[in-house]
Amino acid sequence: MPLAFAALVLLGGGLGLALLWIGELEGFAAGGIFFVHVPVALSAYALLVWGAWKALRLLWTRDERYDLESYTGIHVGLIFALLTLVTGSIWARAEWGVWWDWRDRQLVTFLILFLFYSAYFMLRYSLEQGPARARISAVYALFGVVLIPVSFLAVRLAEQFLHRTPLIRAGRPDIEGTVLGVFGVCFAGALALAASMYAIELAGKRLDARLQEAR
Amino acid sequence: MTYLRDAAALARKDLLLELRGKETVPAMVLFVVAVFVAFRFALPQGQERAAGGLLWVAIVLTALLGLVRAFVPEREQGVLDALVLAPCDRSAIWLGKVLSVLAFLLIAEAAALPLFALFFEPVDAATVAAVLLANVGLSAIGALLAAMAVAGRAREVLLPLMFLPLAVPVVIGGVGATVTDDPARYLGFLALYDGIFAILAWATFEYVVTE
Numbered sequence: 268m269p270l271a272f273a274a275l276v277l278l279g280g281g282l283g284l285a286l287l288w289i290g291e292l293e294g295f296a297a298g299g300i301f302f303v304h305v306p307v308a309l310s311a312y313a314l315l316v317w318g319a320w321k322a323l324r325l326l327w328t329r330d331e332r333y334d335l336e337s338y339t340g341i342h343v344g345l346i347f348a349l350l351t352l353v354t355g356s357i358w359a360r361a362e363w364g365v366w367w368d369w370r371d372r373q374l375v376t377f378l379i380l381f382l383f384y385s386a387y388f389m390l391r392y393s394l395e396q397g398p399a400r401a402r403i404s405a406v407y408a409l410f411g412v413v414l415i416p417v418s419f420l421a422v423r424l425a426e427q428f429l430h431r432t433p434l435i436r437a438g439r440p441d442i443e444g445t446v447l448g449v450f451g452v453c454f455a456g457a458l459a460l461a462a463s464m465y466a467i468e469l470a471g472k473r474l475d476a477r478l479q480e481a482r
Numbered sequence: 483m484t485y486l487r488d489a490a491a492l493a494r495k496d497l498l499l500e501l502r503g504k505e506t507v508p509a510m511v512l513f514v515v516a517v518f519v520a521f522r523f524a525l526p527q528g529q530e531r532a533a534g535g536l537l538w539v540a541i542v543l544t545a546l547l548g549l550v551r552a553f554v555p556e557r558e559q560g561v562l563d564a565l566v567l568a569p570c571d572r573s574a575i576w577l578g579k580v581l582s583v584l585a586f587l588l589i590a591e592a593a594a595l596p597l598f599a600l601f602f603e604p605v606d607a608a609t610v611a612a613v614l615l616a617n618v619g620l621s622a623i624g625a626l627l628a629a630m631a632v633a634g635r636a637r638e639v640l641l642p643l644m645f646l647p648l649a650v651p652v653v654i655g656g657v658g659a660t661v662t663d664d665p666a667r668y669l670g671f672l673a674l675y676d677g678i679f680a681i682l683a684w685a686t687f688e689y690v691v692t693e
Contacts, residue, residue: 326689383647390644393634402689403630407644410623413682414648417675421651424671428662 270463277456284449300361302450304354306457308373311351312415314344314461315384319412322405334401335476337408339469341387347461348381369429372422379418383411488570492578497585499555506548510590514544518594518601533602534609534660538653540598541591541613542620546645548586549624552579553632566691576687579625580680587617608669612659615672616652619679623648626683629690651675 285302318340325333355374356366369375387407394400500506517540525532556562565575591613599605624645631641652675658668 326686379647379650383644386640386643386647389636389640390630390634393636393640399633399693402692403633406626406686406689407630409686410648410679410682413678414651417651417678420671421654424658424668425654427664428658 270459270466274456274459274463277452277459279456281449281453281456284452300354300358302453303457304351304358305450306454307347307354308351308377309454310457310461311344311347311377313458314340314347314465315380315415316412317465318344319408322408325401325405326409329398331398331401334404335472336469337405338391339465339472341384341408341411343461343464343468345381345384345387346464348377348384351377352381370426372419372426375422376415376419379422380411380415383414387411485571485574488574489577489581492565492575493581493585496579496582500582500586506551507586507589510544510548510586511593513547514540514590514594515597517543518597522601531661533598535657537598537602537609537660538616538656540594541616541656542646542649542653544590544594545583545587545617545620545624545649546642548583548590549628549645550638550641552583552625552628554637557632562691563693566693572688572691573684575691576625576629576684579628580621583621583625584617587621591617606660608665609656609660611669612656612665612672615669615676616656619652619672619676620649622676622680622683626687626690629687633690648679 282299282302285299318337321333321337321340324330325337352374355371355377359368359371359374360366367374387404390407391400391404394403521533521536521540524536553562556565562575566572595605595610595613627641627644627648631637631644634640652672655668655672655675659665659672662668
């Protein structure tokens with residue numbers, strides 16, 4: 268609960284500050300969506316890496332409690348990835364007037380990852396509950412975390428033959444001063460939100476598992 | 483050495499099964515030709531330059547078709563359990579499957595690339611090199627994902643969903659090597675992809691097949 272409260276305060280405060288100073292941030296990051304999109308995207312990466320870390324622990328120690336933790340990390344990570352796609356699309360609309368632009372590396376990478384991790388759930392649901400499911404899911408989660416840098420590199424390479432001029436979003440290279448401060452608050456808020464959602468989801472999944480055992 | 487002999491024996495078993503049953507390779511060859519024909523009509527006049535890109539989609543889909551059945555005989559006959567119990571390293575099972583999938587893919591491409599040159603445009607050395615590199619990566623991830631999919635209920639549906647997002651970087655590397663003037667960096671990327679995912683699949687296969 269304290270985490271959820273902290274998330275609320277930090278996100279609300281950060282976005283409030285961003286809106287307050289939006290005049291000063293003129294031309295910067297198209298109306299504040301930057302302060303939602305980038306923290307959410309970074310939190311999504313953090314969750315997916317967390318899920319893979321727990322998967323690695325599971326394969327290493329064969330301790331089954333890591334299965335639910337890895338699953339929850341990827342579950343919440345996928346929600347954040349979807350949020351990244353939605354906020355990124357809004358940003359694209361604000362900055363370039365289109366809802367989707369294939370020149371945006373970050374969004375294209377997230378689309379590939381989103382598709383890959385969506386199949387994680389299909390895989391899980393198609394397997395019988397038990398240690399085999401835990402291990403197969405864990406291996407898949409490890410593939411996902413390796414796919415993150417590989418697909419990012421691939422999307423960059425594709426720019427060479429798809430379009431000569433990659434889109435660089437305004438403001439990203441020279442973040443400084445107040446902007447950095449506001450961004451830090453928003454990022455902390457997004458991370459707190461991710462952590463609290465993770466905790467709630469994990470508690471729910473554990474309860475579910477215990478209920479099934481009791482039955 | 484026994485490790486390689488085990489893998490070779492398993493690959494030989496798959497090739498023998500294919501020689502007798504002819505279930506996979508003819509299907510792959512027919513499929514890739516049918517995809518070319520369908521693609522020809524997806525290219526309106528002036529868009530023929532896109533053929534190089536379509537070649538790569540055709541290769542990935544053909545590999546997928548070959549993979550769907552890769553572990554089905556083992557699972558249906560209960561052979562996989564016996565293989566896991568056999569006194570050999572489990573990753574040798576993966577390597578054997580990679581070798582047989584690679585062989586099937588090479589046969590299908592030996593038919594597909596000349597046909598592509600006949601139907602669309604000449605195939606240069608960079609494209610052939612990229613195809614050979616891509617085969618390694620596609621077989622490596624494909625053999626692992628096929629073993630995962632076959633353990634579940636929705637295996638035929640599941641495999642493409644897992645395989646295609648993972649194969650997108652291969653398509654990018656392949657198309658880059660085919661259409662740009664500087665294929666070296668794309669070939670390098672494909673080699674990097676092969677190395678990373680082959681090591682990962684080799685190291686994790688054991689966890690996928692043990693009960």
